[in-house]
Amino acid sequence: MGKKFVDVTARFSASGKIKPLNIIWDDGRVYEIDRVDDIRRAASLRAGGIGLRFTCMIRNKQIYLFMDENIWFMEVDS
Amino acid sequence: MDRVILHSDLNNFYASVECLYHPEIRNMPVVVGGDEEMRHGIVLAKNQIAKTYGIQTGEALWQARQRCPGLVTVPANFKLYLKFSKLTREIYSDYTDQFEPFGIDEGWLDVTGSTGLFGSGEKIANEIRKRVYEELGVTVSVGVSFNKIFAKLGSDMKKPDATTVISRENYKSMVWRLPVSELLYVGRATTKKLKLMSIRTIGDLANSDPKLLQSSLGVIGLMLHRFANGQDNSPVAQKGAEAYIKSVGNSTTAPRDLCTIDDIRTVLYMLSESVAARLRGHGLKCTGIQIYVRDKDLFSCERQAQLPFPTFLTKEIADKAIDIFSTKYRMIKPLRSIGVRGINLVPEDSAYQLDLLTNHNMRDKFEKLERTVDEIRERFGYKSIQRGIILKNKEFTDISPKDDHVIHPVGYLSGKII
Numbered sequence: 001m002g003k004k005f006v007d008v009t010a011r012f013s014a015s016g017k018i019k020p021l022n023i024i025w026d027d028g029r030v031y032e033i034d035r036v037d038d039i040r041r042a043a044s045l046r047a048g049g050i051g052l053r054f055t056c057m058i059r060n061k062q063i064y065l066f067m068d069e070n071i072w073f074m075e076v077d078s
Numbered sequence: 079m080d081r082v083i084l085h086s087d088l089n090n091f092y093a094s095v096e097c098l099y100h101p102e103i104r105n106m107p108v109v110v111g112g113d114e115e116m117r118h119g120i121v122l123a124k125n126q127i128a129k130t131y132g133i134q135t136g137e138a139l140w141q142a143r144q145r146c147p148g149l150v151t152v153p154a155n156f157k158l159y160l161k162f163s164k165l166t167r168e169i170y171s172d173y174t175d176q177f178e179p180f181g182i183d184e185g186w187l188d189v190t191g192s193t194g195l196f197g198s199g200e201k202i203a204n205e206i207r208k209r210v211y212e213e214l215g216v217t218v219s220v221g222v223s224f225n226k227i228f229a230k231l232g233s234d235m236k237k238p239d240a241t242t243v244i245s246r247e248n249y250k251s252m253v254w255r256l257p258v259s260e261l262l263y264v265g266r267a268t269t270k271k272l273k274l275m276s277i278r279t280i281g282d283l284a285n286s287d288p289k290l291l292q293s294s295l296g297v298i299g300l301m302l303h304r305f306a307n308g309q310d311n312s313p314v315a316q317k318g319a320e321a322y323i324k325s326v327g328n329s330t331t332a333p334r335d336l337c338t339i340d341d342i343r344t345v346l347y348m349l350s351e352s353v354a355a356r357l358r359g360h361g362l363k364c365t366g367i368q369i370y371v372r373d374k375d376l377f378s379c380e381r382q383a384q385l386p387f388p389t390f391l392t393k394e395i396a397d398k399a400i401d402i403f404s405t406k407y408r409m410i411k412p413l414r415s416i417g418v419r420g421i422n423l424v425p426e427d428s429a430y431q432l433d434l435l436t437n438h439n440m441r442d443k444f445e446k447l448e449r450t451v452d453e454i455r456e457r458f459g460y461k462s463i464q465r466g467i468i469l470k471n472k473e474f475t476d477i478s479p480k481d482d483h484v485i486h487p488v489g490y491l492s493g494k495i496i
Contacts (some may be wrong), residue, residue: 001101041165043215048101050165050214 001077003047008065008072020054020065020072031058033065042066046075080246082199083314084187085221085229086206088166089238091183092123094216095162096152107131108150111139117333117414122154126238159183162214169209173202178315184233186226188314203241211239225310227262228253234260249308254281261305263298271295280306326360327368328352329417335374336413343400344471349418350396351465355452357420363388363428364420367398373411381406387436388424391444392465395420 007024023031035057042053044066051068066073088094092110097103107128112118119139131146143149163182170177173196176188189202196202203220210218217239221232224246231253232242244252258280259269271294277283283291284306291299304310328349336342346369357364365388372378383402389395399418432438454463 041213043098043211043213045098045101045215048099050098050162 001046001075003044003049004074004076006065006072006074008067018052018067020056020067023058023065023072023074033058034060037062044073044075047073049073079190080224081188081190082193082202083223083226083229084189084199084203084206085223085226085233086166086170086185086187086203086218087220087233087237088162088183088210089217089219090123090125090129091162091216092154092159093125093128093152095159096155097125098215099158100152103150103152106150107133107146107148108152109133109139109142110154111142111151112154114139115333118331162216165214166210166218169206169213173206176314176316180230186229186314200241200243203243207239207241223249223308225308226312226314227305227310228308230262231256231260246308250281253308254279254284254306256280258283258306261302263305264302268295268298268302325368325419325421325423326353326356326362326364327370327417327419328356329370329415331415332413336416339404341471342403342413342416344467345416346399346403346418347392347396347465347467349416350399351392351468353418353420354390354392354395354448355455357390357423358426358449358452361426362420362423363390363426364395364423365389366420366422367395367402368419368421369399369402369407370415370417370419371403371407371413372415373409374414375411376414377411378415379407382421384422386433387441388426388428388430389441390420390426391441391448393444 008020009022009024010018010020012018019036020033022033025031033056036054037057038053038055040053041050042064043050044053044064047066049066049068051066051073054065054067056063056065064075093108096110097108105127107130108125109121109128110123112120112122121133121135121137121139121142123135124133128142128146128149131149133142133145133149139151143151159182167177167179167185170185170187173192174187174189177185179185189196189199192202193199196205199222203222207218207220210216219233219237219239220241221229221235221244222241223229223232223244228244228249232244235242235252256279258264258272258277261280261283264272272278272283275286275290275294277286283302286303288300288303291303293299295302330345330349332341332345336345364385366382366384368380368382370378370380381402383398383406385394385398395418451463
């Protein structure tokens with residue numbers, strides 16, 4: 001279990017909302033985010049950190065994507 | 079109607095934050111310690127596992143390691159703790175605008191007016207606990223009662239992550255059996271005096287003759303008697319009461335003992351600079367200066383004096399501090415720590431009596447100069463511009479005081495000290 005910092009493409013709406021569109025892995029692969037189901041402030045005990053947590057669906061798999069200030073991270077199995 | 083007051087206390091705050099960020103040490107004994115090379119090598123916080131080894135907050139790190147050989151020590155990261163402190167306050171502010179911080183990790187909430195919306199004090203306390211854990215990954219203990227003193231006792235009773243309700247019905251059975259030293263403002267000296275009067279528990283104190291307490295402890299005796307009987311009616315300050323700052327001070331433990339007046343002058347200047355910058359930041363001026371000294375045998379004392387005019391100028395604060403030091407303190411032993419505090423604060427634009435001999439135009443110019451320095455530092459960092467005196471003796475001044483010293487203990491009676 002660990003913390004993986006990732007590059008993210010996001011859309012900043014005119015009303016100030018942020019929506020992540022895709023995640024870019026270190027090897028260059030891009031994973032499109034199909035849907036964001038929930039956004040809330042949350043801690044990640046698995047990754048070790050806090051932030052705004054986006055519950056995202058990617059290819060029918062649910063993942064948590066965290067934004068802590070301007071850094072995005074995910075929980076991964078190490 | 080009784081008030082509904084919550085006292086919320088973040089459990090093992092610094093250590094909990096570190097354990098959250100470092101999952102690999104979560105199941106080990108962990109302490110957060112000061113910088114040993116800077117001689118701040120003491121235990122600032124410990125996690126639950128380190129606690130079982132009998133490690134005490136405030137003891138030296140080497141002592142703690144002796145008690146617990148596998149101890150993990152983590153350096154403190156105050157910026158992160160301040161962030162967490164701010165985020166917990168944001169959660170509290172969803173329930174009330176009356177939050178009075180008591181240090182970085184605890185504070186009182188008056189939720190009397192919110193019970194109609196959110197339910198009983200206990201319900202609000204449980205909700206806050208749940209949210210703090212889910213959103214911040216750390217735990218709080220909350221005491222719920224009808225006054226601040228009992229609420230604080232409550233938050234100390236069950237740890238970690240628990241709610242304790244002390245009501246008018248149960249306070250005698252819950253509070254009165256506790257040793258009197260648990261009460262706020264009963265320190266070592268008072269405990270000793272009370273013991274001489276056979277007062278050992280809070281119940282003993284509550285049932286003793288207030289006149290007798292007054293003759294031995296003065297007005298504090300009467301106050302403690304009220305505290306023990308649940309009659310504390312001090313209000314929870316409004317949020318933003320930081321504006322009513324009573325004093326602004328900075329102190330430091332030097333990397334080596336301060337032996338000469340030159341050493342002391344340098345450190346006093348550095349501290350005064352920080353005090354002055356913070357006063358300017360709050361839009362305040364001080365009309366008195368207090369210094370604090372602690373020698374190498376840990377004997378400490380405070381001395382103070384008035385200023386001729388309200389000021390937030392470094393030079394005036396430092397000169398006064400140095401003047402107090404040289405006229406009101408007799409240095410016998412080298413000093414370990416020293417502090418400067420601006421007291422009797424007034425708003426920066428308040429009127430004051432001018433005199434004929436002081437060049438007040440010059441003072442105005444200095445004010446502009448110091449504000450310019452603030453701006454430069456804001457843009458380019460603290461060390462981008464410094465005084466000559468501070469460059470002269472670099473070993474004492476290798477810190478950025480305004481950033482590093484934002485966490486201060488707070489007095490209950492004296493109000494907020496930032």
